Amino acid sequence: xxxxxxxxxxxxxxxxxxxxxxxxxxxxxxxxxxxxxxxxxxxxxxxxxxxxxxxxxxxxxxxxxxxxxxxxxxxxxxxxxxxxxxxxxxxxxxxxxxxxxxxxxxxxxxxxxxxxxxxxxxxxxxxxxxxxxxxxxxxxxxxxxxxxxxxxxxxxxxxxxxxxxxxxxxxxxxxxxxxxxxxxxxxxxxxxxxxxxxxxxxxxxxxxxxxxxxxxxxxxxxxxxxxxxxxxxxxxxxxxxxxxxxxxxxxxxxxxxxxxxxxxxxxxxxxxxxxxxxxxxxxxxxxxxxxxxxxxxxxxxxxxxxxxxxxxxxxxxxxxxxxxxxxxxxxxxxxxxxxxxxxxxxxxxxxxxxxxxxxxxxxxxxxxxxxxxxxxxxxxxxxxxx
Numbered sequence: 378x379x380x381x382x383x384x385x386x387x388x389x390x391x392x393x394x395x396x397x398x399x400x401x402x403x404x405x406x407x408x409x410x411x412x413x414x415x416x417x418x419x420x421x422x423x424x425x426x427x428x429x430x431x432x433x434x435x436x437x438x439x440x441x442x443x444x445x446x447x448x449x450x451x452x453x454x455x456x457x458x459x460x461x462x463x464x465x466x467x468x469x470x471x472x473x474x475x476x477x478x479x480x481x482x483x484x485x486x487x488x489x490x491x492x493x494x495x496x497x498x499x500x501x502x503x504x505x506x507x508x509x510x511x512x513x514x515x516x517x518x519x520x521x522x523x524x525x526x527x528x529x530x531x532x533x534x535x536x537x538x539x540x541x542x543x544x545x546x547x548x549x550x551x552x553x554x555x556x557x558x559x560x561x562x563x564x565x566x567x568x569x570x571x572x573x574x575x576x577x578x579x580x581x582x583x584x585x586x587x588x589x590x591x592x593x594x595x596x597x598x599x600x601x602x603x604x605x606x607x608x609x610x611x612x613x614x615x616x617x618x619x620x621x622x623x624x625x626x627x628x629x630x631x632x633x634x635x636x637x638x639x640x641x642x643x644x645x646x647x648x649x650x651x652x653x654x655x656x657x658x659x660x661x662x663x664x665x666x667x668x669x670x671x672x673x674x675x676x677x678x679x680x681x682x683x684x685x686x687x688x689x690x691x692x693x694x695x696x697x698x699x700x701x702x703x704x705x706x707x708x709x710x711x712x713x714x715x716x717x718x719x720x721x722x723x724x725x726x727x728x729x730x731x732x733x734x735x736x737x738x739x740x741x742x743x744x745x746x747x748x749x750x751x752x753x754x755x756x757x758x759x760x761x762x763x
Contacts, residue, residue, distance in 0.1 A: 418492060558586060623692055663752070664746035697741075
């Protein structure tokens with residue numbers, strides 16, 4: 378799919394189509410542009426250019442760098458595109474790689490025009506309601522499991538098929554369609570227009586689904602919205618669940634504070650000791666049993682026993698994520714393990730894949746800690762105040 382505009386040629390591609398790779402080659406050879414624009418952001422550019430380094434990157438390094446959303450979004454895209462590539466005959470991103478190599482090999486300007494994928498993912502998730510999150514989570518589960526059928530990339534290149542796909546996405550989660558397609562159309566058009574304004578010939582390689590929207594903006598650049606608001610993450614709404622959790626934790630702290638006061642004033646700390654031991658046994662024991670069920674590393678199980686009872690001292694940080702991070706540090710899963718998730722077929726594979734093992738440890742430990750927390754409350758609160 379090719380659209381010629383004054384100073385710009387848009388090449389619409391299917392990201393896993395061998396035909397798209399050939400079309401990109403032909404257009405670049407014919408136009409000989411001064412600037413090549415690609416639908417990539419810097420993190421995806423790095424992952425595409427050095428795939429081995431990306432796959433061997435320890436997850437802990439990315440999580441410490443605050444790139445968890447990027448890891449998740451990149452893996453979901455890779456899972457979806459990998460299945461499509463069976464039909465299309467090209468590796469995911471091959472046409473983008475072709476454009477990048479042309480620009481770098483001929484020393485032309487290269488523009489990474491897409492919005493950071495982590496920002497896109499966060500904006501989409503923040504805007505979704507509970508019902509949309511449920512629907513989209515189901516679609517992601519099918520994408521990981523391969524339950525949905527492989528798409529015909531020849532049909533994807535047809536405008537009617539693209540429109541149908543966007544309509545389906547809008548039906549499942551309208552806010553996602555707005556963020557993933559409409560907003561990115563504006564961001565892409567903004568950067569393409571900046572490249573065009575510098576003079577010379579520009580070739581922009583985009584996913585076919587963006588071509589119509591970007592072309593409409595470029596036909597009248599005055600309609601392109603300001604980019605900065607589209608590259609920020611909207612604030613979170615009021616977290617009702619978190620408020621309830623804080624209230625319960627506050628109740629526990631009040632129990633211990635009251636018993637400490639009674640102990641200091643009466644000199645009798647026996648009840649405080651009894652409550653503390655019960656609290657530690659229920660919360661630490663529940664978390665440890667959860668970690669054990671996930672076949673966690675022995676040090677992770679021990680950590681769960683220590684970390685869970687201290688929950689009131691860190692109300693915003695759950696026990697599961699802490700123990701999961703410890704498990705990741707001990708097991709050292711890589712991005713390659715993360716991308717192998719889509720090949721999981723049996724329950725036993727969950728325990729053999731280091732990423733899924735970490736997720737199981739975090740989930741089971743958190744669940745065990747929560748059950749222990751609630752059970753402990755049934756004893757601690759009555760005993761503490763009455």
